[in-house]
Amino acid sequence: MHEITIANNLLRQLTKIAQTKQAQLISVNIEIGEFRSIDKECLEFAIDNLKDNYPLLNQCDFKYKIITTLAYCLKNNHLYKPDFVNSFKCNQCDSGIKAIIQGEEFNIANPKFSNVVN
Amino acid sequence: MPENSNKLILNANDRLGNNLRKIYNDNHNLVLNIIGGPGSGKTTLITSLIKNIGLQTAVIEADMAQDFDTQIIKTLNVPVEQINTVNSCHLNARQVAKVFRKNIQFRNAQIIFIENVGNLICPTEFFLGEHLQVIVFSVTDGDNKPLKYPVSFHKANLVIITKLDLLPYVNFDLNLAWQNIKTLNPDAQIFNVSSVIQSGINELSQTLSKKYQEMYV
Numbered sequence: 001m002h003e004i005t006i007a008n009n010l011l012r013q014l015t016k017i018a019q020t021k022q023a024q025l026i027s028v029n030i031e032i033g034e035f036r037s038i039d040k041e042c043l044e045f046a047i048d049n050l051k052d053n054y055p056l057l058n059q060c061d062f063k064y065k066i067i068t069t070l071a072y073c074l075k076n077n078h079l080y081k082p083d084f085v086n087s088f089k090c091n092q093c094d095s096g097i098k099a100i101i102q103g104e105e106f107n108i109a110n111p112k113f114s115n116v117v118n
Numbered sequence: 119m120p121e122n123s124n125k126l127i128l129n130a131n132d133r134l135g136n137n138l139r140k141i142y143n144d145n146h147n148l149v150l151n152i153i154g155g156p157g158s159g160k161t162t163l164i165t166s167l168i169k170n171i172g173l174q175t176a177v178i179e180a181d182m183a184q185d186f187d188t189q190i191i192k193t194l195n196v197p198v199e200q201i202n203t204v205n206s207c208h209l210n211a212r213q214v215a216k217v218f219r220k221n222i223q224f225r226n227a228q229i230i231f232i233e234n235v236g237n238l239i240c241p242t243e244f245f246l247g248e249h250l251q252v253i254v255f256s257v258t259d260g261d262n263k264p265l266k267y268p269v270s271f272h273k274a275n276l277v278i279i280t281k282l283d284l285l286p287y288v289n290f291d292l293n294l295a296w297q298n299i300k301t302l303n304p305d306a307q308i309f310n311v312s313s314v315i316q317s318g319i320n321e322l323s324q325t326l327s328k329k330y331q332e333m334y335v
């Protein structure tokens with residue numbers, strides 16, 4: 001249930017941004033990498049339940065996007081998708097992860113604000 | 119998650135973690151965030167290292183409830199602070215910052231061990247400013263554990279396999295365990311240790327001392 005903490009942290013940061021813009025946040029995309037210990041459903045549930053505590057965010061439409069994991073393999077630099085099915089090994093040469101190039105994100109994108117609040 | 123200059127730090131915890139890192143560096147503390155399941159041998163390992171390492175140490179103990187581990191560390195006469203996280207499955211940076219404000223002895227410690235709440239998932243999402251993220255698991259946990267908790271093992275700097283003295287009695291393939299760790303994290307430094315027969319403890323102590331020397335001496 002650490003998603004509750006993460007949700008509160010996120011809402012606090014978004015409030016700060018809204019305050020500097022003196023505006024209400026109307027919509028925002030939240031991008032969650034697959035290779036993070038953040039569960040989308042849990043985060044969504046937490047934000048739905050917490051956003052009323054944040055007056056500048058309570059009208060906001062939160063949209064969520066999962067970013068799939070992609071990595072280069074250790075032996076041959078093959079681009080592959082590490083997953084449970086093949087024990088995170090490269091599906092072409094069976095070697096492990098050299099570097100994850102996508103899937104560790106936790107970003108916001110496209111925040112949209114209303115006109116200035118009074 | 120350490121600072122990424124061109125990204126907004128979404129997580130208020132990460133911001134605090136970055137501040138903590140600066141404090142550690144100013145104090146010349148080498149800080150380890152020790153993460154592992156309940157009973158994997160974290161406290162016992164910390165005890166062995168304190169006795170062996172020959173540097174000034176201090177310990178933060180985190181548990182949801184009780185202070186059993188703190189009582190154990192107290193017998194070694196090193197500064198120790200207990201954090202009870204109550205309903206939370208992980209430590210956060212704010213709690214660690216509070217310890218630093220409260221107990222000035224932590225400023226003088228050369229090595230600080232933070233024993234996180236027994237859990238292999240959630241703590242890795244909460245950066246405490248640590249220099250080394252350490253994953254602990256034991257031969258009684260099974261050699262497939264790395265593959266079950268890939269995110270934690272991928273992020274670890276050190277992986278410590280504990281209770282090696284029990285290897286003859288359990289169905290644990292040490293080579294496979296290493297392979298599984300390396301699949302996820304080719305750069306991880308892996309140690310086999312037993313606190314009961316004190317094997318691997320010297321080697322691990324030396325690695326930490328060396329790291330400390332490189333950073334601050």
Ligand SMILES: Nc1nc2c(ncn2[C@@H]2O[C@H](COP(=O)(O)OP(=O)(O)O)[C@@H](O)[C@H]2O)c(=O)[nH]1
Pocket residue numbers: 154155156157158159160161162163236280281282283284311312313314315
């Ligand atoms: N046989 C053996 N038992 C160990 C070893 N390290 C820890 N233990 C035992 O494992 C149990 C849990 O250890 P503890 O350090 O409290 O684990 P923690 O919950 O991860 O802090 C205790 O009964 C320890 O005595 C070891 O190296 N060998």
Ligand SMILES: [Mg+2]
Pocket residue numbers: 160161162187233
């Ligand atoms: Mg313990």
Ligand SMILES: [Zn+2]
Pocket residue numbers: 073074075076077078090091092093094095
């Ligand atoms: Zn490959």
